[in-house]
Amino acid sequence: MSDKSAKAPQKPAKPGRSAKAAKKDQPGTGAGTATAPARPGRLAVFKTYKLYVGGKFPRSESGRVYEVTDSEDQWLANAPRASRKDARDAVVAARKAFGGWAGKTAYNRGQILYRVAEMLEGRREQFTEEVAAAEGLSRAAAAEVVDAAVDRWVWYAGWTDKVAQIVGGGNPVAGPFFNLSSPEPTGVVTVLAPQESSLLGLVSVLAPVIATGNTAVLVASEKAPLPALSLAEVLATSDLPGGVVNILSGRTEELAGPLAAHQDVNALDLTGAEDPQLAKALEVAAADNLKRVLRPGTDGDWHADPGTHRLTAFLETKTVWHPTGSLGASGSAY
Template structure:
């Protein structure tokens, strides 16, 4: 037996980074903070994102918006399904991360991961159907076609749930991008690791860079920058405590952002379509009808 056989091997600890613009940068400030398990055991250091990190993420999301919103709904559905496929392939890794973050048994954590995978599939199936539900032809008085169609709002800041580190995160993120928006996600403050790892899945799932940007850190430090940012079109306050939510809602009023207020969400319940329509705008088009040559066209 040689020295190699008896040597004690040191573990290789994972370095967690933000996910911005399809890349994995550290916080520009160089800061990190300690993340512990539900039992108080140190797990890793996570980036403590700054206000500049938030602004950089908004720039990346805005740059990606045209391409993502302009993709066909069918193509977006294919990409969301690909995310589910990739997450399925790393199921054991995520089950361990969720178990440590939330203090669950491996079996219960695996069930949470399975539900998160199924949720990606659910929203993948809705990408090319929500227009029929949220849009339609409107009866009007006069010789016109009047058609309403849903369009994405734009860049959406998402404050992820604080306690549900993966299923809750997917439940608030997937409907935002399914409908053509781009997202800047602020992870759970105390349980950020599954969300940061999700960035690795998104990076290998054909999701265009900048479509989803993931920042970890102190919610109260990052969120005000996003709420007041004039290039953010909407904000989901799910992960904000009540006092901070009121402050963010006031800041969001400066450019008339859409605001989704936090509620008592049951992430295991049927998600329905409420979150799909939360960040959609309605475009209504009037078109004259009548015989050709009389100022209109017939279909």
């Protein structure tokens, strides 16, 4: 995939590319696939994919885009190639949104996540087309992936007000005290989305992060970013507050380094770091401010039962002591 600026001139078709694909090489703003074939004598309106930062859809600060192709090397769209400045802006937006999101009740977060699932279901046909093109699947197989992604989102929505009962509770102590442990979100989490599973894997790594009250800066699959960028449109039209999820597309290695070293990022999910050397370098960078790190290779089949390990990966445990008995019930927690 070659880089080109937003003002790159129209170029001739590559050998082996269809004339139809060549016509989609539109100069300008990173135009993407048309939603429907144009009538004779009418130009198709191609989709422009953008980043998603702070609840808005900016173009890349650098103005760069890159080609996205399908499994047969047919051109699909020009995706924005985010810069380090875009990554820093995404962290600022995620940090700003963290207090409000973490402060919502778990039940309310579940309602909001369920609304996202409703919106995904309503755009099922669009995501089926994008997943089929991104992953080289038949339409029927892609539809199964989309259904599984919607179901996975609903599954995590249901966990929002239950995870505290699994990882929290009362602790036995020797003395006239209550000792209670409760989970709290870690903070801003950088998520490197899976490279091969453009929607189901994406949902499987993103949903548990925000279900537990964290905010996310997500780096989409480098070679199949379109479902992630379309998911941003779903998030923007749901009840999810701006900044809770920020989605960047571009070179994974280019974006992951600055995010791993960023002092205002609290945790790092390395699922999309397929190169072992890159993963190691990111772990070293993350150690500078003691980030939590979820290493790659912890997931196999994305269709399998996900379990709870991702729900608990980015949680901190707060323990509260409270006097009882002869010390009275009016003592303060500490």
